[in-house]
Amino acid sequence: MTQPDPHPIGFCASSFWPHVVACLLVGVTAVLLCFGAMVTTYDAAMAVPDWPATYGHNMFLYPLADWFYGPWDLFLEHGHRLLGAAAGLLTMALVGVAWWGEQRRLVRGLVAAAFLLVVVQGVLGGARVLLDDRTIAKVHACTGPLFFAVTIAIATLTSRWQGNATSQPSDSLALRRLSALLLVSAYVQLVAGAQLRHLDAAIDPLTFRMLVVLHVAGAALVTGLSMAVCACAWGQQFMPALSSRCVAAGEERSSRVSGATPAIWATVILLLVLCQIALGAGAWIVSWGIPAGWFGDSLVAWIPTEPIVARSVQSAAIVTGHVVVGMLILGVSVVLAIASGSLEGLEDSFGQRSEAHA
Amino acid sequence: MLATPMHLAHHVLALPIQSANCLTAIGRQVSRLAFLLLSTLVLASVIGCGATPPAYFRHNMVESTKQRLNSDQERQVATVLLAMFGTPDHPVALAETGLDESKLHLAAGPVRSDIVGRKNGLYREHCAHCHGITGDGLGPTAAFLNPYPRDYRPGVFKFKSTERADKPTQADLVRILHNGIAGTSMPSFALLSETKIEALAEYVKYLTIRGETELALIRAFFELDDDAKGTLPETREFLVEETLAPIAAKWQAAPAAAIPVPPIPTNIDLVASIAKGRELFYGDKANCVKCHGVTGLGDGQANDYDDWNKVIVEADKEIRSGTEQASQASTAGMSPEQLADHRLQLVWLEKFHQVLDGDALTPRTIPPRNLRQGIYRGGRRPLDLYYRIYAGINGAPMPAAKGTVPPEDIWHIVNYVRSLPYEFDGLLGADRPMVAPDRF
Incomplete structure (x- = not known):
């Protein structure tokens, strides 16, 4: 009988190049998502009416001066396309280095998923332009964060830190479950937000109201989960007795060491969520005004409001910041899920599948 | 070995095993609850991903139902409007409207750039989520706002430089778009180019003329004689010359209806x-x-109430009184014709009730302005306040001082109103001298 691997998702020396490429990909994807968010904020998706060409030029050969000094919408949309192409090329490079230098099936599977997602995302982006369809834009906005989450997972799993410091999965079943739930909730909340961001004026008001309720409920869920995860992670840190598997003194010590990282990540998430709530309220106000319809007339008369300047840098920063912080919450949730051992089950299933194939 | 803070905290905070098991059980319950909520969230998100509905002009169902139009007549109105004004994506402006079609095309349709990189679809980008595609003030975000976004269709505008009953000038619309409306959700579009603001103002006029024409056509059924058999005459004379042209003429006459403004009196100091x-x-x-x-x-x-909400309040009253009468009526002694009329009335009441539920917002009263905030919706210039006091506010209960207060004296009221935000707080007390005791 073989002994189970004590480091099921640990670092190995051959992960160096996959890790470097994955980190580059995470960086490019982060900028790409910021550009994508700006494109939606300024409603600039149709600034370039053709695809994959840009006003008849090959995308990569479009005159630099025309792009840089052209209309703002064109700058955003063409920049988004160039960054998308860069992300696609980096993903292909990642496939190459992971194929030759990475043995773990989970990481290979994630790299394959990243490749699939980047291809789908490119096609969706093109279809959104060619068909001028906001529904496709919504799907495009949902696939982007998913790709980002996958790239972060790859970068985390291939890191030396992940291999050495937190290879011991969390002892707390509750923390593992809550982390996984928080990860999924953060993503679903981005999906719900994408529905509101790509609002079509022709939408039925009742559907809009339902989407608002949904997004607010999602915010409450993510806030609640992030607080629960934070409490659970710090509880595990200071009270290892919470863990049902923690019996022997030696195990207690290892649990404390591995528990520190989830607690820090959970705290970061909680802080980001609090920031996100403020940004969300601000994004609503700069987009659609103070929701004074919720208040009585007597209260409304006392709200002194100066007109908000539409399309100002401040309002664009608030709205785009709300999306970007949402992405950050998702990204850190991925790291937390890995650090707390939520992917353990996934790793096992990959392993079992490979054994079955063998 | 020195104890680390974590060790200390562990010893201080360590709980008995029973408590730990209890907390773990709570964690599981939280997980289950969160999973249920999450499933609901996912399902609902999928609903939001549904196909985008095509943009179309909504029929004025409140007025149409009030005038008891049948579906054929509603279709006739829609067909005439389609021929005269086109669609939200392809607007048409007859020469009689005096509208500039090139400006309309810049503002209409979906948001996209044309072949020279010029952005089209300005109305849908900036306005339609509140004012609605039709300009009926029923955009998706409208219900969240207070005051509600303007419904252009009656052709009534509040803040303008013209007499109360007249239309605003192009400059009035541009000023509102440029400055926004303080104290409301209407933002300032000062960062848009002049061309874009002009295009938006033109499109607002287009939606208004279309809405007014629709109202005129709906009300025209009421005046048809028996020979018409409930059908509008589809002649140019009736549709364009008798219906559209008088509406458009009011817009074209707006610059001539400017309020005369006397010079600010110089023979009196500010305090006086x-x-x-x-x-x-x-x-x-x-x-x-x-x-x-x-x-x-x-x-x-x-x-x-303002005029827009008053329509809904009156319709609601009509439904209530009609329902009350219908419920009290006894069908026992009715002739077949009366019974048929009674049933038609019940059907109409039910339809009107549904229309108000779906095509109207809950009516709200209009509170008078708090003059001590220093926020003036129609603009903060002394001239803007003069216009408001002289002509009143069209569509709102604010009456015109014209005819009761000499124009020169209106400037004194303007000065007093402008001083109110800075008036010493002590004047609000019991010793307040300006309140005539015999009046209050």
């Missing part, structure tokens, strides 16, 4: 002018105190 304005504010002629209150906080008469 403010004192005189205060006298007028509390006096019988201007009687501003009736609504704006003795304190100027807008706490006077506050149970009135």
Whole structure:
């Protein structure tokens, strides 16, 4: 009988190049998502009416001066396309280095998923332009964060830190479950937000109201989960007795060491969520005004409001910041899920599948 | 070995195993609850991903139902409007409207750039989520706002430089778009180019003329004689010359209807002018105190509606009284014709009720302005305040001082109103001198 691997998702020396490429990909994807968010904020998706060409030029050969000094919408949309192409090329490079230098099936599977997602995302982006369809834009906005989450997972799993410091999965079943739930909730909340961001004026008001309720409920869920995860992670840190598997003194010590990282990540998430709530309220106000319809007339008369300047840098920063912080919450949730051992089950299933194939 | 803070915290905070098991159980329950909520969230998100509905002009169902139009007649109105005004994506402007089609095309349609990189679809980008595709003030975000976004279709505008019953000038619309409306959700579009703001103002006029024409056509059924058999005459004479042209003519006549503004009196200093304005504010002629209150906080008469909400309130009253009458009517002694009429009435009441539920927002009263905030919706220039006081606010209970207060004296009221946000707080106390005791 073989002994189970004590480091099921640990670092190995051959992960160096996959890790470097994955980190580059995470960086490019982060900028790409910021550009994508700006494109939606300024409603600039149709600034370039053709695809994959840009006003008849090959995308990569479009005159630099025309792009840089052209209309703002064109700058955003063409920049988004160039960054998308860069992300696609980096993903292909990642496939190459992971194929030759990475043995773990989970990481290979994630790299394959990243490749699939980047291809789908490119096609969706093109279809959104060619068909001028906001529904496709919504799907495009949902696939982007998913790709980002996958790239972060790859970068985390291939890191030396992940291999050495937190290879011991969390002892707390509750923390593992809550982390996984928080990860999924953060993503679903981005999906719900994408529905509101790509609002079509022709939408039925009742559907809009339902989407608002949904997004607010999602915010409450993510806030609640992030607080629960934070409490659970710090509880595990200071009270290892919470863990049902923690019996022997030696195990207690290892649990404390591995528990520190989830607690820090959970705290970061909680802080980001609090920031996100403020940004969300601000994004609503700069987009659609103070929701004074919720208040009585007597209260409304006392709200002194100066007109908000539409399309100002401040309002664009608030709205785009709300999306970007949402992405950050998702990204850190991925790291937390890995650090707390939520992917353990996934790793096992990959392993079992490979054994079955063998 | 020195104890680390974590060790210390562990020893201090360590709980008995029983408590730990209890907390773990709570964690599981939280997980299950969160999973249920998450499933609901996912399902609902999928609903939001549904196909985008095509943009179309909504029929004015409230007026149409009020005038008891049948579905054939509603279709006839829609067909005529389609021929005269086109669609939200492809607007048409007949020469009689005086509208510039090139500006309309810049503002209409979906948001996209044309072949020279010029952005089209400005109305849908900036306005439609509140004012609606049709300009009926029923955009998806409308219900969240207070005051509600303007419904252009009756052709009534509040803040303008023309007489109360007249249309605003192009410059008035541009000014509102440029400055926004303080105290409401209407933002300032000062960062848009002049061309874009002009295009938006033109499109607002287009939606208004279309809405007014629709109202005129709906009401025209009421005046048809028996020979017409419930069908509108589809002649150019009726549709364009008798219906559209008079509406468009009012818009074209707007610049000539500008309010005459006398020069600001120079033979009186500001303090004396403010004192005189205060006298007028509390006096019988201007009687501003009736609504704006003795304190100027807008706490006077506050149970009135503006014209847009009044339509809904009256429709609601009509439904209530009709339902009451119908429920009290006995069908026992009715002839077949009366019975048929009774059933038709019940069907109509049910339809009207559904229309109000779906095509109208819950009516809200319009509170008088709190003049001590220094926020003036129609603009903060003295000239803007002069216009508001002289001509009143069209569509709102604010009456015109024209005819009761001499134009020169209106400047004194303007000066007093402008001083109210800075008036010493002590004047709000019991010793307040300006309140005539015999009036309150």
